[in-house]
Amino acid sequence: MSINHHLNKDTLLAYSAGTLYEGFSFLAKAHLHYCKTCQHQLDLANHFAGNLLEKNHDSMMNDNSFNQLWDKIQSKDASSDASKAIIKEIKNDFSLIINNNYDDIPWSVLVPGIQQYIFTDIHCDQGSVRLLKIKSGIQIPHHSHNGTELTLILKGSYEDESGEYYPGDLSDLDDSNCHQPHVNSTEDCICLIATEQKLKFSSPFNRLLQVAVGL
Amino acid sequence: MNNFHFKEKPDAVIILALKTNNPQQETTTINSVYQQAENLLESIAKHQDKTAFEQLYWIFAPKIKSYMKQHGADDSLSEELAQESLMQVWLKADKYKPELSQPSTWIFRIARNIYIDKLRKQKCFDADEISNFENELSENQNYDHEIDSQRFKKLIKTKLSSEQYQILELSYFKGLNQPEISAQLAIPLGTVKSRLRLAFEKIKSAMGGQHEY
Ligand SMILES: [Zn+2]
Numbered sequence: 001m002s003i004n005h006h007l008n009k010d011t012l013l014a015y016s017a018g019t020l021y022e023g024f025s026f027l028a029k030a031h032l033h034y035c036k037t038c039q040h041q042l043d044l045a046n047h048f049a050g051n052l053l054e055k056n057h058d059s060m061m062n063d064n065s066f067n068q069l070w071d072k073i074q075s076k077d078a079s080s081d082a083s084k085a086i087i088k089e090i091k092n093d094f095s096l097i098i099n100n101n102y103d104d105i106p107w108s109v110l111v112p113g114i115q116q117y118i119f120t121d122i123h124c125d126q127g128s129v130r131l132l133k134i135k136s137g138i139q140i141p142h143h144s145h146n147g148t149e150l151t152l153i154l155k156g157s158y159e160d161e162s163g164e165y166y167p168g169d170l171s172d173l174d175d176s177n178c179h180q181p182h183v184n185s186t187e188d189c190i191c192l193i194a195t196e197q198k199l200k201f202s203s204p205f206n207r208l209l210q211v212a213v214g215l
Numbered sequence: 216m217n218n219f220h221f222k223e224k225p226d227a228v229i230i231l232a233l234k235t236n237n238p239q240q241e242t243t244t245i246n247s248v249y250q251q252a253e254n255l256l257e258s259i260a261k262h263q264d265k266t267a268f269e270q271l272y273w274i275f276a277p278k279i280k281s282y283m284k285q286h287g288a289d290d291s292l293s294e295e296l297a298q299e300s301l302m303q304v305w306l307k308a309d310k311y312k313p314e315l316s317q318p319s320t321w322i323f324r325i326a327r328n329i330y331i332d333k334l335r336k337q338k339c340f341d342a343d344e345i346s347n348f349e350n351e352l353s354e355n356q357n358y359d360h361e362i363d364s365q366r367f368k369k370l371i372k373t374k375l376s377s378e379q380y381q382i383l384e385l386s387y388f389k390g391l392n393q394p395e396i397s398a399q400l401a402i403p404l405g406t407v408k409s410r411l412r413l414a415f416e417k418i419k420s421a422m423g424g425q426h427e428y
């Protein structure tokens with residue numbers, strides 16, 4: 001897979017620091033799964049952070065701090081964790097994306113030509129993380145974003161003002177970008193989209209459409 | 216109002232107090248801590264060596280506790296999360312690969328994922344991924360700890376502007392996201408992004424010497 005469009009460096013740093021918004025982390029992780037270039041960059045950021053941690057000042061620990069932990073380890077309840085069940089859900093979501101089982105996805109029609117699947121386990125405030133399956137030739141109306149929008153191509157391809165996007169490519173757009181993606185592959189284009197806010201469509205008609213479909 | 220107090224930039228020579236089983240405390244430079252942490256992790260992985268684990272605990276738990284406090288946890292929660300981080304270190308020590316990352320980087324990722332999981336309550340980072348996901352994709356890198364440590368000091372002391380360092384500190388130690396940094400410093404979001412990008416370029420040129428891109 002040759003990848004030409006990557007995570008912005010500020011997004012990578014936020015991922016490394018753990019401050020990236022949850023929906024974007026999910027998508028960034030999927031891109032990192034495919035992209036060695038970004039993986040190397042992330043390694044560098046983490047490496048920097050490891051050095052920061054190393055020179056962090058020490059906090060006073062309780063005297064029996066270690067023994068307390070050791071008892072916990074011995075008592076074997078170490079790995080019981082209520083959040084494990086949810087993590088498993090997210091793992092399922094993640095493998096759904098990277099295993100190419102797109103036929104098994106319970107798609108629902110968004111508008112004619114576009115089907116979607118929303119990841120409901122991922123917390124998104126006003127935005128969303130969703131898969132879109134867009135028919136060949138379809139053009140998404142001209143829009144910009146109230147916040148950042150990340151898109152990862154999984155199958156097929158599209159082009160917009162900034163170039164052509166193929167599987168593994170990631171579009172990292174902030175509120176200063178406006179675009180009008182057009183599916184140019186003969187097969188359907190499947191992409192993963194994470195937003196933090198609702199999209200801003202340029203024309204009133206499309207804003208009506210937005211109200212109707214909840215994009 | 217800016218109510219954060221920024222730490223001074225670190226000194227060129229970083230001395231760490233290293234608490235061991237020996238009641239008499241011993242001090243050592245950061246380089247030998249790297250080496251030592253690597254050896255300790257190996258003993259833990261190979262022999263479930265409790266003594267080695269305890270030594271590693273007293274090197275990293277106090278720093279992780281500070282890290283959790285910096286992210287807003289109170290004293291007792293910070294201690295608990297530091298313990299939990301070290302528990303993960305114990306459980307996953309066999310997954311640590313010295314040829315891929317230095318111990319502090321590996322341990323940072325564990326602590327960060329605990330922070331995301333427990334303090335931010337996000338689900339997209341999973342402790343299980345630490346060893347088998349990020350590392351798996353890395354190229355074989357051989358770190359020279361001494362050169363690396365020199366590079367880091369130079370980066371912090373001379374390459375990063377104080378503005379860039381401040382913004383990295385707000386990200387890594389205060390856990391602020393970009394809109395929060397923008398509000399905190401009363402600068403536009405675009406400026407936050409461009410500062411972070413410039414800071415990343417500095418990190419890359421300073422620390423990326425042993426990597427190939
Ligand atoms: Zn990439």
